[in-house]
Amino acid sequence: MKERILTLLQNADGFLSGERISEQLGVSRAAVWKAVKKLREEGYGIQSVTNKGYRLVSSPDLLTEGELSPLLTTACLGRTVFSYEVTDSTNRRAREEADRGAPHGSVFFAEEQTGGRGRLGRAWSAPRGEGVWMSVLLRPKLAPADIAQITLLTGLAVCDAIREVTGLPVQIKWPNDIVLDGKKLVGILTEMAAEEDRICALVVGIGVNVNNPAFPEELKDKATSLLLATGKPVSRKELAARILLRLEKEYETFLRQGANAAFRKRYAERCATIGSLVKVVMGNEEFAGTAIGISETGALLVQTGQGIRAVNSGEVSVRGMLGYC
Ligand code: BTX
CATH class of the missing domain: 1.10.10.10 (Winged helix-like DNA-binding domain superfamily/Winged helix DNA-binding domain)
Incomplete structure (x- = not known):
């Protein structure tokens, strides 16, 4: 009513x-x-x-269907919206609703997350009303191996959306963190449910620090927000609508063309990792080198003294960023 x-x-x-x-x-x-x-x-x-x-x-800057729909220009993403005042994790809600049959393109927003998840079991700080804490449910007809490309294209979409809305020169840290002045502005967590070599549902969780006026002590040196960078509040709903538009465009281009050379070039232009000295930790192994590009499958290519290594997963530290000197 x-x-x-x-x-x-x-x-x-x-x-x-x-x-x-x-x-x-x-x-x-x-x-x-x-x-x-x-x-x-x-x-x-x-x-x-x-x-x-x-x-x-x-109107208030709320991430609800009523506030988002007048700003949405997508065909599909964000046409079904689930909004929560407080929830543990929007990725968790999205996975639950995916099991109940929520359609492709459904978006889940929370004003506050009490159990926001990062990668490898890490926590994501998501205080009330300060950021865009959202998950997008995709149902791609793709093989699980293609998930790496979706991860990359999401990073590129979010990076370009933030640039369009704020004009800030934000960059990607491979595979899909968004950084500004060497600090983390956005974290992305992609989770998948697959059956017999086919992805059933992909949940792309995106956490953007938008109007955070400050960060807790343990994050102060490695996190930043759009408010801290620009000195003025940024509309969360406008940003969310722009992210969804960019994501839809990148996703559809990928379904048509794959991660072709043109995509890899656009990605490389936005990626601060490429061209930088990096340290890679893969299981028990650690090596250093210069990141020189990404492969056709989305791996990071690192030039080492022993030749070129392709990094698919593992932790990559970039010299000068997030505390790596
Ligand atoms: P990550 O594992 O790369 O980053 C987590 C690490 O980042 C933490 O260990 C901490 O050091 C730091 N960190 C925690 N909170 C913040 C923050 N707000 N800003 C900057 N740095 C922070 C990145 O994982 C993936 C994060 C995805 C978050 C979204 S929010 C919506 C969706 N729901 C959910 O539960 N997760 C995703």
């Missing part, structure tokens, strides 16, 4: 009378008034004038 009134107000050209709203939705005037009161409590600025009715004058 509240959502339907909000949609009417968003689409209205000026004032909309309480009578019109109650007629259109088949509810009482008192019910309309109650819903307007609730919307105001959520942060919507709704003007009411006798004999004219209601007019929407401002």
Whole structure:
């Protein structure tokens, strides 16, 4: 009901009378008034004038279907939205809903995560209202081996979206962290459910530090936010809509063309790892070299004294970034 009134107000050209709203939705005037009161409590600025009715004058920066849909220009991504005030992890919610049949392109947002997940069991800090904490459910007709490419194209999509919205020269740390001034701005965690060599569902979790005014002591030296970088708040819903658009475009191009040379070139242009001195830890082995590019399968190519090594997984530290000197 509240959502339907909000949609009417968003689409209205000026004032909309309480009578019109109650007629259109088949509810009482008192019910309309109650819903307007609730919307105001959520942060919507709704003007009411006798004999004219209601007019929407401002909207809060919430990651809900009602706020996102007027900004969305995608065909599919974000057309189904699940929003949570507080949840442990949007990746966890997405995996659950994937099992219940949620469609390709569903997006899961949380204002706050209490158990945000990073890679290798690490934790991701996701305080209330400060970032875009989201997961996108994809159902690609691809082999599990292709997941590496999806990881790369997600990094590129998020990097370009942030550049478009803020103008900041953010870069990718291979495979898909987004960094600024040597600090982590975005973390991406891709999780997969596969059956017999076919991906059933892919959950792409994206955590963007947007309006974090500060970080806890243990993250202070390695994390940054768009607010800290630009000095002004950034609209989370606009950024989320732009990320979804970029991601949809990259994903569709990949399905048509694969990770071809043009994609690898665009990725390399944005990737701070390529051209840098790196230290690689793969299991018990550790080696250093210069990252020179990515392979057709998405591996990082590292020139060492013994030749070129292809790195598919493992921890890669980049000289000058996130505490590696
Ligand atoms: P990661 O393993 O590369 O990064 C985790 C590490 O990053 C932590 O060990 C910590 O040092 C640091 N860190 C934790 N929180 C932050 C932060 N807010 N900003 C910068 N650095 C931080 C990266 O894993 C993948 C993170 C994905 C997060 C999204 S949020 C939506 C979705 N749901 C979910 O549970 N995870 C994903």
